[in-house]
Amino acid sequence: MRELVTPEPVPAGAPQDTSGFMGHPKGLTTLFFTELWERFSYYGMRAILVLYMTAPPDKGGLGFGIPEATSLYGTYTMAVYLTNLPGGLLADKLLGARLAVLIGGIIIACGHFSMVFTSLPFFYAGLTLIAIGTGLLKPNISTMVGSLYGEDDPRRESGFSIFYFGINLGAVLAPLVCGFLGESETFKNFLASRGMDPNSSWHFGFGAAGVGMTLGLVVYLMHRRRLERVGSLVRKRKDAPDYEPSRPLTRDEWKRVAAIFVFFLFTILFWAAYEQKGASLNLFAREFVRRDVGGWEYPASWMQSLTAFFVLILAPLFAVLWIRMGKRQPSSPIKFTFGLLFIGLAYVLMVPAAMLTGYGKISPFWLVGLYFLEVVGEMCLSPVGLSTVTKLAPAKLLGIMMGVWFLAAALGNKLAGYFAGFFKTDCVKEACEGCVTKVCAGCADICVDNSGTRALLYGSIAVGLLVSAGILAILTPKIKKLMGKVH
Numbered sequence: 001m002r003e004l005v006t007p008e009p010v011p012a013g014a015p016q017d018t019s020g021f022m023g024h025p026k027g028l029t030t031l032f033f034t035e036l037w038e039r040f041s042y043y044g045m046r047a048i049l050v051l052y053m054t055a056p057p058d059k060g061g062l063g064f065g066i067p068e069a070t071s072l073y074g075t076y077t078m079a080v081y082l083t084n085l086p087g088g089l090l091a092d093k094l095l096g097a098r099l100a101v102l103i104g105g106i107i108i109a110c111g112h113f114s115m116v117f118t119s120l121p122f123f124y125a126g127l128t129l130i131a132i133g134t135g136l137l138k139p140n141i142s143t144m145v146g147s148l149y150g151e152d153d154p155r156r157e158s159g160f161s162i163f164y165f166g167i168n169l170g171a172v173l174a175p176l177v178c179g180f181l182g183e184s185e186t187f188k189n190f191l192a193s194r195g196m197d198p199n200s201s202w203h204f205g206f207g208a209a210g211v212g213m214t215l216g217l218v219v220y221l222m223h224r225r226r227l228e229r230v231g232s233l234v235r236k237r238k239d240a241p242d243y244e245p246s247r248p249l250t251r252d253e254w255k256r257v258a259a260i261f262v263f264f265l266f267t268i269l270f271w272a273a274y275e276q277k278g279a280s281l282n283l284f285a286r287e288f289v290r291r292d293v294g295g296w297e298y299p300a301s302w303m304q305s306l307t308a309f310f311v312l313i314l315a316p317l318f319a320v321l322w323i324r325m326g327k328r329q330p331s332s333p334i335k336f337t338f339g340l341l342f343i344g345l346a347y348v349l350m351v352p353a354a355m356l357t358g359y360g361k362i363s364p365f366w367l368v369g370l371y372f373l374e375v376v377g378e379m380c381l382s383p384v385g386l387s388t389v390t391k392l393a394p395a396k397l398l399g400i401m402m403g404v405w406f407l408a409a410a411l412g413n414k415l416a417g418y419f420a421g422f423f424k425t426d427c428v429k430e431a432c433e434g435c436v437t438k439v440c441a442g443c444a445d446i447c448v449d450n451s452g453t454r455a456l457l458y459g460s461i462a463v464g465l466l467v468s469a470g471i472l473a474i475l476t477p478k479i480k481k482l483m484g485k486v487h
Contacts, residue, residue, distance in 0.1 A: 023155065024148075026223075027227045028159055029226075030224075030226050031141055031148075032166040033219045034217075034220045035170070036170040037212045037215045037219065038141075038216050039171050039174070040174040040177075040209070040212035041209040041212040042108075043170065043174040044174030044175065044177060044178030044209040045205070047282070048183060048202065050073050050278060050279055051183065052182065053069035053073075054066055054283065060198075060201065070280065070417045070418075072417070073279050073417045074418060075414060076127045077278070078417075079128075079131040080131050080134050081407070084403075087100065087104065087134075087136040087138070090136065091136070091143070096232045097141070098144065098232060100136045100140040101137050101140050101220065102221075104134065105213060105220065106217065107130075107132055108134060108213045109133075109214050111126045111127070111131075112126065112206055112209040113126075115127075115207075116207045117203070144230050146160075147229075161315075164315065168315075171308035171311075173305075174212070175304040176302055179301030179304070180299055181204040182205025183299035184297075253394040256393070256483060257392070259483045260401055260405075262479055265408075266340060267336075267385060267405070267408040268408045268412045269468050270340060270343060270377070270465075271411075271416065272419060273347060273465055274343060275417075276419065276420060277304060278304065280423035282301065283423055284354075284454070285300040285303045286300035287357075287426070288362060289303070289366075290362065306368060311379075314376065314379050331476070331480060332388040333476040333480060335381065336380070336384065337472045339379075339382075340377065340381070343374050343378075345462075345466075346371075346374045346377070346462075347458050347462035347465065349373065350455075354454035354455035355455045358449050385405065386405065389401055419461065422453075422457050423454065425450065426451075
């Protein structure tokens with residue numbers, strides 16, 4: 001989301017900094033590790049969030065019902081994206097990117113450490129602080145990466161590729177660490193052996209996320225001199241060469257804006273399905289997947305590392321594929337269609353998987369297959385979408401259009417939480433007479449076979465995605481006309 005704020009590129013003719021990793025500016029290494037640890041903190045906490053909310057109080061959880069927990073999950077992840085727009089604008093108008101990243105990181109760390117406490121107000125305060133801090137940090141650290149390079153610097157795309165690798169490396173490591181601390185019986189037993197409450201393990205997971213963000217801040221501050229030339233507050237003057245006076249959009253520009261809004265609608269559906277991984281699929285892994293290895297059961301949240309792992313593998317392959325295909329590569333609408341098609345097929349795979357849960361726990365390879373197909377779809381849609389918006393948006397509306405693009409992700413996350421609310425486990429609470437709480441001492445567990453309900457949920461998502469892919473394919477000729485010369 002770096003386009004939301006005004007970059008501060010290296011001045012023309014200025015000597016290039018080649019003293020860093022692989023001939024890149026030294027500042028890239030600083031921003032790489034800062035973002036790695038910020039993503040570690042975000043994905044680490046998120047990996048155990050729904051599991052913590054739905055765990056019963058006698059196991060240290062909040063005892064929320066699934067619809068309540070997934071709705072809150074959707075609201076929180078939506079807020080993380082929504083705050084990117086005001087965060088970028090605040091840096092552009094008041095703070096500058098460098099200071100915004102620092103303040104954002106501090107607020108994020110405070111949010112994670114708030115969740116170390118068992119009090120419900122601290123829990124909600126933590127979610128709020130993380131969303132606000134991410135809005136300040138996330139868009140502006142990307143801006144600083146771009147500002148390390150001149151506009152025509154051939155190292156620019158390579159620098160962002162390295163930065164993107166750091167994001168996904170943090171996302172791979174986070175569920176492994178925070179999930180182990182929060183969920184695993186091994187760590188619970190360790191706490192018990194030290195005379196501590198094993199049910200407090202969730203809060204160690206949240207604390208680890210806070211430590212991750214703190215490490216990112218330490219890196220950022222220790223090497224801040226490498227960033228002295230980027231991230232300062234820049235105000236455009238009216239006599240600047242790139243200042244654009246107010247003028248009405250041309251007919252062709254309006255057509256391109258219309259094309260962006262078509263992509264916007266289909267992108268919402270993609271993220272609504274993709275973000276099930278932290279919601280219903282996380283619950284699915286906990287309840288219905290065999291996770292024992294040699295008598296030891298690994299945490300359900302560990303499976304959240306798979307998507308980032310597959311991104312690390314597939315992203316360079318797709319980059320090479322598009323380069324080799326050159327002008328023969330599919331148009332952006334067709335790539336979007338493939339994105340919806342592959343994620344639709346991923347959820348087709350979940351229909352038999354859900355039905356098999358009626359007979360007992362299933363192999364984890366069902367989810368491995370799902371996540372692989374999802375990431376194939378992601379490679380066709382997410383980076384392509386970002387690139388397409390930058391090409392289609394009129395220069396004067398670029399920041400707004402990027403905000404619209406991330407608004408699609410925000411709405412998709414909220415919709416993901418809503419869909420996940422229809423997920424049902426097989427053990428439910430039978431309310432006693434006069435029970436007014438979700439869980440009480442007078443309620444008894446009863447077991448029912450809800451495998452058909454789960455198959456219906458994932459089948460409905462699959463049908464919606466495949467139908468959307470078909471509609472987008474039909475609309476492709478008209479969309480290409482709206483796009484004009486943009487491929």
